[in-house]
Amino acid sequence: MKQVFLVFFTMILFFSCQREINVSLTKEPGSVTGQVRPESVLAKVGLYQGDLIAETETQSGIFRFDRVSPGTYRLIARAEGFSQTEISGIRVEDGETHDVGTLELAQLPWPLLTVQPYDRQKNVPVYKGYKTLQKRIIILSFSQLMDEESLRKGFFIHPQVADLEITPHVWMAANRYEYYFGGEFDFNTEYTFGLDTTVQTVSGEKLEFPFSATFTTERFGLADANFHYDPETNGGSVSLSFNGLLTATAASHISLPAGIPFYTQQKYTSRIYVLPSVSWPSDSSITVTIDKDLAEIGGQTLGKDTTFTFRTAPLQVVGTLPHQGEQFVDQDESVTIRFNNVLDQSSLESNISISPAVPFTSTLSVSQGKSALLVTPDTLYANTEYTVKIGSGIKDFFGVGLSQEFNLTFKTK
Structure with missing residues (x-):
C-alpha cells in the first residue's frame, strides 16, 4: 500500500512540475503605450521591429499597441506641420505593459508640412554613384508653391555637399509641393540642414520661423x-x-x-x-x-x-528514367539516374547493383553542376520486376555521400 501511495504521489508531483515548466515557457504578448504632445494634434504612431509592424492614431494624445510579442522595438510619431520624432530600444517583456512616456513633436514653420530625413535620423541612404536617386536625399514638403530662388538661397547644409541641386515636384491633387535636395553626400557623416526666413512662397509670404535638423548618413557596407x-x-x-x-x-x-x-x-x-x-x-x-x-x-x-x-541541400536523386514504379519498360532500355551534384567517379564502384542480378555497365556524365548516371544492362528479361540500387557510399566531388541508399523499381514488358 505504501508503494502504491508513493507511486501515486510521485506522478502527482511530476505532472505538477510539468505544468509549472509549461507555464514558464509560454510567452504572453505585452503592450506599448505612451503620449504624444501637443495633445491636440492628431498624430500617427508606428511600431517598428526592422519594418513597420503596426500603426495607430492618437486619441487626445494617447496611443496604445496591444498583443505585442516580447522583443525590442522602436516608435516613430509624426504629424503634418510637425517634425517627426523617434524612440528606440523599447523592450517589451513577457505579458507586461511598457509605457514609453511622452514624445514631443516640434512644430515646423508654416508653410512647411513634412521633412525627410527627420531630425536626428540615423543611417540615411546616400545612393553613392546613383545620380537619379541622389536627387532625393532631402525632401521638404510645403502647403504652398514656393519661390525657388528664395528656397535656393535660404537653404543651408553643413558640411557642404558637392553638386547640390533642387528639383521641384508638385502634387496637384493633394495641394502638396515637394522639393528634392540632392548631391554627392558622403557615407557615415553628420549633416545639419535647414531654412532661414528669407524663404518665401510665390506670393511673397515668408517662412514663419527658421528651421534646422540634423541627420547621419549610413556607413558603406x-x-x-x-x-x-x-x-x-x-x-x-x-x-x-x-x-x-x-x-x-x-x-x-x-x-x-x-x-x-x-x-x-x-x-x-x-x-x-x-x-x-x-x-x-x-x-x-x-x-x-x-x-x-x-x-x-x-x-x-x-x-x-x-x-x-x-x-546547401543534401546529395540526392532528382530524376530517373524509367520513372519510379513504371510498368511495361522495354527490355533493351537503359536506366538514367540524375543527381543534384557532381559525383566522384571513383565512388561508383561497388555502389551500383541490379536485382535480379544481370551484367551491366555504368557511365557518368557531368554538366552544369549535376551528374547523370547511365546504367546499361546487357539484357533484361520480359515481365520481370527489377530494382536498381544506389548505395549510400556514392559521394559528390567533395566527398559528401548520400544520406541513405536509393532504390529504383520498374517492370519490363
Missing part, C-alpha cells in the same frame, strides 16, 4: 546577401549587394573556405556574384568572407570583415 539555390544542381550563385558603387578590384576581396573552387562576376557596379567552379559541397554550411578592405569608388572601405553563411 553590405546591403543584401542571398543564395539563389538551384534544386536541380545544388548550384546557384551567391549575390552580394552593396550600398555604393564598387571599385573594379572589389571582387578580389571575396574568399571561400579552402577546397571550394569559385569565380566571381561583378555586375551593376554595386553587386558581386559568387559562383562555384564545379559545384557547392552537398549538405554543408558555407561562409563567404568579404575582406574589410573592399572599397567603394569614393575610397570608403568596409572597415571590418563581413560574412554571409548559407546551407
Whole structure:
C-alpha cells in the first residue's frame, strides 16, 4: 500500500512540475503605450521591429499597441506641420505593459508640412554613384508653391555637399509641393540642414520661423546577401549587394573556405556574384568572407570583415528514367539516374547493383553542376520486376555521400 501511495504521489508531483515548466515557457504578448504632445494634434504612431509592424492614431494624445510579442522595438510619431520624432530600444517583456512616456513633436514653420530625413535620423541612404536617386536625399514638403530662388538661397547644409541641386515636384491633387535636395553626400557623416526666413512662397509670404535638423548618413557596407539555390544542381550563385558603387578590384576581396573552387562576376557596379567552379559541397554550411578592405569608388572601405553563411541541400536523386514504379519498360532500355551534384567517379564502384542480378555497365556524365548516371544492362528479361540500387557510399566531388541508399523499381514488358 505504501508503494502504491508513493507511486501515486510521485506522478502527482511530476505532472505538477510539468505544468509549472509549461507555464514558464509560454510567452504572453505585452503592450506599448505612451503620449504624444501637443495633445491636440492628431498624430500617427508606428511600431517598428526592422519594418513597420503596426500603426495607430492618437486619441487626445494617447496611443496604445496591444498583443505585442516580447522583443525590442522602436516608435516613430509624426504629424503634418510637425517634425517627426523617434524612440528606440523599447523592450517589451513577457505579458507586461511598457509605457514609453511622452514624445514631443516640434512644430515646423508654416508653410512647411513634412521633412525627410527627420531630425536626428540615423543611417540615411546616400545612393553613392546613383545620380537619379541622389536627387532625393532631402525632401521638404510645403502647403504652398514656393519661390525657388528664395528656397535656393535660404537653404543651408553643413558640411557642404558637392553638386547640390533642387528639383521641384508638385502634387496637384493633394495641394502638396515637394522639393528634392540632392548631391554627392558622403557615407557615415553628420549633416545639419535647414531654412532661414528669407524663404518665401510665390506670393511673397515668408517662412514663419527658421528651421534646422540634423541627420547621419549610413556607413558603406553590405546591403543584401542571398543564395539563389538551384534544386536541380545544388548550384546557384551567391549575390552580394552593396550600398555604393564598387571599385573594379572589389571582387578580389571575396574568399571561400579552402577546397571550394569559385569565380566571381561583378555586375551593376554595386553587386558581386559568387559562383562555384564545379559545384557547392552537398549538405554543408558555407561562409563567404568579404575582406574589410573592399572599397567603394569614393575610397570608403568596409572597415571590418563581413560574412554571409548559407546551407546547401543534401546529395540526392532528382530524376530517373524509367520513372519510379513504371510498368511495361522495354527490355533493351537503359536506366538514367540524375543527381543534384557532381559525383566522384571513383565512388561508383561497388555502389551500383541490379536485382535480379544481370551484367551491366555504368557511365557518368557531368554538366552544369549535376551528374547523370547511365546504367546499361546487357539484357533484361520480359515481365520481370527489377530494382536498381544506389548505395549510400556514392559521394559528390567533395566527398559528401548520400544520406541513405536509393532504390529504383520498374517492370519490363
